Amino acid sequence: MAAVxxxxxxxxxxxxxxxxxxxxxxxxxxSTEENLAAVVxxxxxxxxxxxxxxxxxxxxxxxxxxxxxxLALKVLLDTDPRAFRDxxxxxxxxxEPLLAAFAEGPLFDRYRSGGSTITVDDAVAWLVxxxxxxxxxxxxxxxxxxxxxxxxATLRDFGILEGARGAARKDIGHPYPTVxxxxxxxWRLHELGATAATxxxxxxxxxxxxxxxxxxxxxxxxxxxxxIILNRAGSVVRIEWQAATxxxxxxxxx
Numbered sequence: 001m002a003a004v005x006x007x008x009x010x011x012x013x014x015x016x017x018x019x020x021x022x023x024x025x026x027x028x029x030x031s032t033e034e035n036l037a038a039v040v041x042x043x044x045x046x047x048x049x050x051x052x053x054x055x056x057x058x059x060x061x062x063x064x065x066x067x068x069x070x071l072a073l074k075v076l077l078d079t080d081p082r083a084f085r086d087x088x089x090x091x092x093x094x095x096e097p098l099l100a101a102f103a104e105g106p107l108f109d110r111y112r113s114g115g116s117t118i119t120v121d122d123a124v125a126w127l128v129x130x131x132x133x134x135x136x137x138x139x140x141x142x143x144x145x146x147x148x149x150x151x152x153a154t155l156r157d158f159g160i161l162e163g164a165r166g167a168a169r170k171d172i173g174h175p176y177p178t179v180x181x182x183x184x185x186x187w188r189l190h191e192l193g194a195t196a197a198t199x200x201x202x203x204x205x206x207x208x209x210x211x212x213x214x215x216x217x218x219x220x221x222x223x224x225x226x227x228i229i230l231n232r233a234g235s236v237v238r239i240e241w242q243a244a245t246x247x248x249x250x251x252x253x254x
Contacts, residue, residue: 004097004135004136005097005098005101005130005135005136006096006098006136007098007137007139007143007146007147008056008057008096008098009096009098009099009147009150009151009154010143010146010147010150011052011053011056011057012052012053012056012057013092013150013153013154013157014088014089014092014153014154014157014158015057016084016085016088016157016158018039018053018058019058019061019062019073019088020077020084021039021042022035022036022039022058022062022070023062023070023073023074023077023084024074024077025038025039026070026074028067032063036054036058036059036063037050037054039053039058040053040054040058057095060095061088061091061092061094061095062091065091065188068245068246068247069091069188069246071245071246071247072087072184072245072246072247072249072250073087073088074247075247075250075251075254076180076181076184076250076254079180079251079254080178080180080181080254082159082178082181083177083178083179083180083181083184083250083253083254084181085158085159085181086177086178086180086181086182086184086185086208087181087184087185087250088158089158089159089160089181089207090181090184090185090188090204090207091188092154092158093204093207094188098136098147098151099151099154099155100204100207101130102123102126102151102155103155103160103206103207104203104204104206104207105126106118106122106123106126107155107160107172107209108206108207108209110122110172111172111209112209115172116171116172117169117170117171117172118152118161118169118170118172119152119168119169119170120145120148120149120152120168120169121148121168123147123148123149123151123152124144124145124148127139127144127147127148128144131144149166149168152170153165153166155170156170159173159175160172160173160175160207160208160209161173172209174209175208175209176208176210176214177208177210177218179218179221179222179225179253179254180250180253180254182218182221182222182253183222183225183227183243183249183250183252183253184246184249184250185204186199186219186222186228186249187241187243187246187249187250188246189202189204190241191246196237196238196239197236197237199239200212200215200216200219200237219237219239221253222253225252225253226242226252227241227242227243227249227252227253228240228241228242228243229242
C-alpha cells in the first residue's frame with residue numbers, strides 16, 4: 001500500500017501571514033512563478049526553504065485549484081479576516097490529508113466524547129498507528145514527534161485548538177466557521193463534486209467540530225444571505241446557487 005500521508009506540515013503549518021502576503025500581493029499581470037517567487041523571497045532565507053514554501057505549501061493550497069481561489073481569498077482578506085482564516089484552513093487541510101484526517105478522526109472523536117484537551121502524545125500515538133497501517137512512511141520517533149507538534153500547532157493557528165504556542169497540551173476550542181468561510185468551503189466542495197445531500201453530510205465539517213445540526217443552521221444562514229436557495233422536503237435537500245462564482249459567493253456572505 002502506498003503511503004498517503006506526508007510530513008509536509010513540518011515545513012509549514014497554517015502560515016496565515018505568508019498566505020495573506022501571497023493573496024494581497026498577487027498581480028494578475030505577472031506569471032504564477034513570479035507571484036510565488038515574490039512571496040517566498042520574503043518568507044524564506046534559503047533556497048531549500050524557498051522551494052519547500054513554493055512547491056509543497058503555497059502552490060498546492062492556493063494555485064493548483066485555479067485562479068478563482070486567490071480572487072475569492074482577496075475578497076475575504078479585505079472584508080473578514082476570520083473568514084479568510086476559515087478558507088485557508090479548508091485549503092490547507094485539503095492539500096494536507098494528514099491534517100484533515102487528524103481533525104476529522106481523533107480530534108473530533110475526543111471532542112464529541114466530552115474531552116476538552118488533546119496532547120502531542122495523543123497525536124504521536126495516532127501517527128504510530130497510521131505508520132503501522134502503512135498509511136505513512138516509517139518515520140523515526142523524532143520525526144513523529146515533530147509532525148505531532150506541527151499538527152497541533154497548525155490547528156491552534158487556525159483557531160480549532162487553544163493554548164500557548166509550543167505547549168504540549170492544547171485545549172479544544174469551540175470553533176464555528178464564519179458564514180463567509182462556510183460559503184467558501186461549500187462552493188469549493190460543490191465544485192469538487194459534492195451534491196446537496198453529500199454537502200450537508202460531508203466529513204469536512206468535522207474539521208470545525210460541527211454537528212449535522214450546525215451545518216443545517218449554517219446552510220440556512222447562506223439562504224438568508226441569498227447566496228443559495230435552500231429547499232427541504234423531509235430528508236431531501238435541494239440547493240440552488242445564486243452566486244455565479246466563488247468570489248460572488250463569499251462576497252454575498254461576508
